[in-house]
Amino acid sequence: MSSEEYPNIRSGGSLLLAWRIKNKNVLIVGGGEVATSRVIKALEADALITLVCPEKGLKDELKYRIQQKQIYKWINREFEVSDLEGIDMVLSAIDDPIRSEEICVMCRERKIPVNVADIPLMCDFYFMAEHRDGPLQIAVSTNGQGPKLATIIRDRIAGNLPKGIAEAIKSVGLLRQKVRQVDPSHTSSKKRMNWMSRICEQWALEELKQLDEEKITTLMTFYENNDVPNFSLIKERTLQKNLDENFEKQIDSTKKGRIILVGAGPGDPELMTIKATKALMSADLIVSDRLVPPVIFSNITCEIRLAPVKSGEDKSQESQNEIQTWCLDALNEGKTVIRLKVGDPFLFGRGGEEVTYFREKGWNVEVIPGISSALSAPMAADVPVTHRNLSDQVLIITGQGTKGRLPELPKYHEMRTTVVLMSVGKANELSKELLDKGYPEHLPSVFVENGNRPEERIISATVSTLGEVVEKQHIVSPATLIIGRSVNALTN
Ligand SMILES: C[S@@+](CC[C@H](N)C(=O)[O-])C[C@H]1O[C@@H](n2cnc3c(N)ncnc32)[C@H](O)[C@@H]1O
Incomplete structure (x- = not known):
């Protein structure tokens, strides 16, 4: 190690810090x-x-x-x-x-x-003698030896600063904030710092100054690959994007597309609302979930597309994306699009997500409710979900919650009827979970497979036999499970 390798210590200075005294x-x-x-x-x-x-x-x-x-x-x-x-x-x-x-x-x-x-x-x-311009603060210290001189030096520095430096700093601040939002992980801190430094080094202050929200959005598309484009490219792309958007807006204002989210009910055409039936008749395109049986469209002449079959969380998102693209394309052509869902669109039907999506794309979504299997399936099995002295509350859950997991179940309550959708593949797990939550093992339960359809089956079970019954009776989807004392209300 040589003394040339490291800087000499020049003692006698002050430790220059920016002291944050907000609210102190x-x-x-x-x-x-x-x-x-x-x-x-x-x-x-x-x-x-x-x-x-x-x-x-x-x-x-x-x-x-x-x-x-x-x-x-x-x-x-x-x-x-x-x-x-x-x-x-x-x-x-x-x-x-x-x-x-x-x-x-x-x-x-x-x-x-x-x-x-x-x-x-x-x-x-x-x-210290200070120069302030927006977020920029420059301070000069002579360590108490020449305060007047400090102000003279400060004025010289300030006089030589490029015009608009405060705007440039504000823009860089905005960009920095955006980068943190997009890539917040602490493991990315080096990447974030390095990318930000390269932008500051490679772009002129005049260019940094012009970074606004729109250009930042364009610039962020280069962050993932760690690229630092020229300012002129960002300017050009942002301009083009604005032109495209304006063009799309103009088209939007002349088109008359319409999108209606319709609940088809459990699968019996007679259990559809009149409003839903009328909507189907008015459609140019129906994009339907696969659980809706073909009989629902028997009198329909327009184009019908079924949701692509894809399983797994990612795949189901892919399928959802494809459906949304079909709908958007048709809407942009001025068509009336029906997004058809089994039961009610807002009960375990991702209806809310679709409304949000189309609203974000500038489309108003009409929603027509449907009879949900959560209520029609119990009825098909002769189960009143509420019944004096047996049940004064209903819990509707799915067997396939986020990431396919069972949702958190509450403790057993004898006055509650529990209705489980999408339960077939989860019967064993569900049975264990219910027992854990204090559900009695002999509590009556019933599966309703293809409720309100010609192929309907009603199969009895108890909390402890759910898995076994699904296996032995080969119960398949769509099936709804009802658990609770109300299950036998009308049979005794
Ligand atoms: C994705 S969820 C959709 C629920 C739907 N939005 C509703 O309100 O009925 C699908 C589940 O609904 C239930 N289901 C739908 N139609 C049914 C039917 N005809 N009979 C019994 N259960 C049905 C099944 O539990 C099925 O797994």
């Missing part, structure tokens, strides 16, 4: 010109200021600040030691050197950083 308690003692300038500085750093000074000693500006409630607390008397209670920083600006020294000693005893104006030995920190 700063005590300012005095009411003259220096105290006023301290108040301004502290206010600009969003501190909570306590000012101690008798009214007669207050400069007009301080009276104004007090009146405007910019000063958190004004104490109308001379300083007392109790004023130091809860204080994070003290700025003393009084003409009495003996009292100043006492204040300094009291602060140091209490480890409160203190600055006594004009007495360097009583300063734990100095004020």
Whole structure:
């Protein structure tokens, strides 16, 4: 190791830091010109200021600040030691050197950083000559040796700064925020810093200044691959995107497409609402979930597309994307599109997601409710889901919650009927979970397979035999499971 390898230590300096005193308690003692300038500085750093000074000693500006409630607390008397209670920083600006020294000693005893104006030995920190332009702060220190010179140097520096530097800094701040939003992981911190540094180095200040929300969105498309494009490319692409969007908007304003989310009910055409039937008749395109049986479209002549078959969480999202693209294309052609779902669209039907999606694309979605299997299947099995003295509440759950997991179940309650959709593949797991939650093992249960359809089957079970019954009876989807004392309400 040689001494050339590392820089020489130049002792005697101050540690230059930007002290964040937002919402910290700063005590300012005095009411003259220096105290006023301290108040301004502290206010600009969003501190909570306590000012101690008798009214007669207050400069007009301080009276104004007090009146405007910019000063958190004004104490109308001379300083007392109790004023130091809860204080994070003290700025003393009084003409009495003996009292100043006492204040300094009291602060140091209490480890409160203190600055006594004009007495360097009583300063734990100095004020620096500062230039401020928006988020930019440049500070010059001569370590107490030449404050006037510091202001001259500051003015020279400020005079040489390029115009609009504050805007450039604000834009970079926005970009930085966006990058953190898009890629928040701490493992990406190096990538984020490196990419941001390259942008700052490669782009002129004039260019950085022009970064607005739209250009930032365009620029962010390069972040994933860690590319730093030229500013001109970003400008060009953003312009093009705006032109495309305006063009699309113009087309939008002339088209008359319509999208209706329709609940088909459990599968019996007679159990569809009149409104739903009319909507199907008016359609140019019906995009239907596969659980809706063909009999529902027997009188329909328009184009019908069934949801693509894809299993697994990612695949089902792929299928959802494909469906949405079909609908959007047809809407842009001015067609009436029916998005058809079994039962009710808003009960375990992803109906809400689709409404959000189309709204985001600028389409108003009409929704027509349907009879949900959650209520029609129990009825098909002669089960009143509520029944005096047997059940006064109904819980409807899915066997396939987020990531295919069972949802969190509440403890057993004898007055509750539990209805489980999508339960077939989860019967064993469900049985265990229910027992764990205190459901009695012999509690009556019933599966309704293809309820309200010609192939309907009603199969009895108990909480402990759910898995076994599904297997032995070869129960298949769509089937709804009903559990609770109400299951036998009409059979006894
Ligand atoms: C994706 S969820 C859709 C639920 C639908 N939105 C509703 O309100 O009925 C599909 C589940 O609905 C239930 N289901 C739909 N039609 C049914 C029918 N005809 N008989 C019994 N259960 C049915 C089954 O539990 C099936 O697994």
